[in-house]
Amino acid sequence: MVEGRTVLEGGEVARAVSAAEVAPTGYAWQVKAEGLRVRAGRKMAVDGLDLRLGRGVHGLLGPNGAGKTTLIRSLATVLRPASGTLEVLGSPVSGRLDLRRLRRALGYLPQDFGYYKRFTVREFVEYMAWLKEMPKRDVPGAVQRAVERVGLADRADSRMKTLSGGMVRRAGIAQAIVNDPELLLLDEPTAGLDPGQRVRFRELLQQLGSDSCVVVSTHLVEDVAAACTDVVLVSGGKLVFQGTPDELAAAGGPDDVGDSPIERGYSALLGGAW
Amino acid sequence: MSEHASAELIARYAAGDDLPGDRLWAVESHLETCELCRLRLADVAPPQVTALTAAVWAELEPTGAPVRRRRRFAQWATPSFLPWLAMTAFVVLAALFVDGVLPVDALSSAVLLIAPIVPVLGVAAAWSRAMDPAYELVVSTPRAGLQLVLRRTFAVLVVVLPVLLLGGWVVGASPAYWLLPCLGVTSVTLALGGVIGVRRAAVATAASWAVLVIGPAVVLGGVPGVLTPGAAPVWAAVLVGGAAAVFFRSAAYARL
Known part of the structure; x- marks a missing residue:
């Protein structure tokens, strides 16, 4: 039993919530972008995007090359916006300000993330917790909790190189959530997960979205329908649609291409662009 | 608390002697707030109690290698x-x-x-x-x-x-x-x-x-x-x- 945690009925693990966590935030939106333009190489991959995201799970949909990954990387403060304004958790990202405070509240799973093969899952997540400047005494408990949440507790002390693709991705999700981020950015998190794991992952997403802002980029429309409270559709670096999954489904008619209402809405909104 | 419990009282409490209700109550409420007297109590605790607390502390020790x-x-x-x-x-x-x-x-x-x-x-x-x-x-x-x-x-x-x-x-x-x-x-x-x-x-x-x-x-x-x-x-x-x-x-x- 780790200090500050309680096992609830059904094995669910609860955490002691500090006063700082329940204090009202000083901002209206976790993510606020106006006329955002971000360069990826020579191409302007995000080109004049206006976006406001609050709490909940936001599914980021769009065709390949729509600028989803570039948008997520700029939210993760990896890329500097070329122009426009971007505010993440109330602090502007564009300026030359100290990003440390903001980055402590971020969780980020890149699309292709590298790791050190000789590390065990626990060492990997602990190392990421250290990089996120978590207090030393909180690290072992937080790491155990993150590893349990993604269902890797039994493999926590296995080397990363012995894991399957789906397990590596779950270890990646564990490092993203280890610091209980206020803004969680997941780029294609369900790639490589089998159907059972995807269902469990969606449940985890719903839990996480209840008290933080989660942005999930995906190309799997059923993920959006099942787990997201909000859909953000981008194409050509611009926002095409933002609304609930039901509103997205309502946008499509019986003549549009697709097997499900959401797919038909997706193709209707993108026109020929998909 | 202005006054600490006497060594004799603590010894009798630790041994589980039949203390009068008012003294028992007083010594317990004093022990709750006084670290010094708790330490004195620990010194005179009978072996079956120390064995139990040692076992509990051992269980609470973090497992695994902390230094990686x-x-x-x-x-x-x-x-x-x-x-x-x-x-x-x-x-x-x-x-x-x-x-x-x-x-x-x-x-x-x-x-x-x-x-x-x-x-x-x-x-x-x-x-x-x-x-x-x-x-x-x-x-x-x-x-x-x-x-x-x-x-x-x-x-x-x-x-x-x-x-x-x-x-x-x-x-x-x-x-x-x-x-x-x-x-x-x-x-x-x-x-x-x-x-x-x-x-x-x-x-x-x-x-x-x-x-x-x-x-x-x-x-x-x-x-x-x-x-x-x-x-x-x-x-x-x-x-x-x-x-x-x-x-x-x-x-x-x-x-x-």
């Missing part, structure tokens, strides 16, 4: 740093070989000529995407910034300086010739890194050094002026200037 060497290492250098280490040793060995093959008077020592840029190559390697598989994860974290840059630079210097000292000793190039230039070039690289990115800065400094110092030295022979002990004050000034620039622009390292 791999992670400790990663706080200073990426695990992919090791191949680079081998490469550095190889570069110095190659310079030694050149020194051995060419006549001594023909040109200044190759070890001496490359010494100032060997750590720079290390700094470049520590920040390249190709050398650090977790680069994308690391750059989005709060520690990615000046602190991590300095940690990795320090790790590079800790490895490189002894190798260079050894190589310099073998060919007779005194540290007086190359140590300050070496640190000076490293600090200029870091200062420039705040503007154009550490990796690009390292490549730029290494290339400039090759063109401006190594090239002329190979063509003209002799020890270049910048590597003579007379240039030491200049290098000291460069070192201090570079360090100051790094210090005052520390926020710029947040994006690398």
Whole structure:
């Protein structure tokens, strides 16, 4: 039993919530972008995007090359916006300000993330917790909790190189959530997960979205329908649609291409662009 | 509490004697607030109680190895740093070989000529995407910034300086010739890194050094002026200037 945690009925693990966590935030939106333009190489991959995201799970949909990954990387403060304004958790990202405070509240799973093969899952997540400047005494408990949440507790002390693709991705999700981020950015998190794991992952997403802002980029429309409270559709670096999954489904008619209402809405909104 | 419980009372309480209700109540409420008397109670506790508490404490001990060497290492250098280490040793060995093959008077020592840029190559390697598989994860974290840059630079210097000292000793190039230039070039690289990115800065400094110092030295022979002990004050000034620039622009390292 780790200090500050309680096992609830059904094995669910609860955490002691500090006063700082329940204090009202000083901002209206976790993510606020106006006329955002971000360069990826020579191409302007995000080109004049206006976006406001609050709490909940936001599914980021769009065709390949729509600028989803570039948008997520700029939210993760990896890329500097070329122009426009971007505010993440109330602090502007564009300026030359100290990003440390903001980055402590971020969780980020890149699309292709590298790791050190000789590390065990626990060492990997602990190392990421250290990089996120978590207090030393909180690290072992937080790491155990993150590893349990993604269902890797039994493999926590296995080397990363012995894991399957789906397990590596779950270890990646564990490092993203280890610091209980206020803004969680997941780029294609369900790639490589089998159907059972995807269902469990969606449940985890719903839990996480209840008290933080989660942005999930995906190309799997059923993920959006099942787990997201909000859909953000981008194409050509611009926002095409933002609304609930039901509103997205309502946008499509019986003549549009697709097997499900959401797919038909997706193709209707993108026109020929998909 | 103004008064502590008597030793006799604590002993009787610990032994489970039948104390009168009011005294029992008083001693218990005193023990709740007084650490000293709790310690005295622990001293006289019967063995079955101490055995029980020892067992409980043993259960509460954290399991597993808290000190993880791999992670400790990663706080200073990426695990992919090791191949680079081998490469550095190889570069110095190659310079030694050149020194051995060419006549001594023909040109200044190759070890001496490359010494100032060997750590720079290390700094470049520590920040390249190709050398650090977790680069994308690391750059989005709060520690990615000046602190991590300095940690990795320090790790590079800790490895490189002894190798260079050894190589310099073998060919007779005194540290007086190359140590300050070496640190000076490293600090200029870091200062420039705040503007154009550490990796690009390292490549730029290494290339400039090759063109401006190594090239002329190979063509003209002799020890270049910048590597003579007379240039030491200049290098000291460069070192201090570079360090100051790094210090005052520390926020710029947040994006690398």
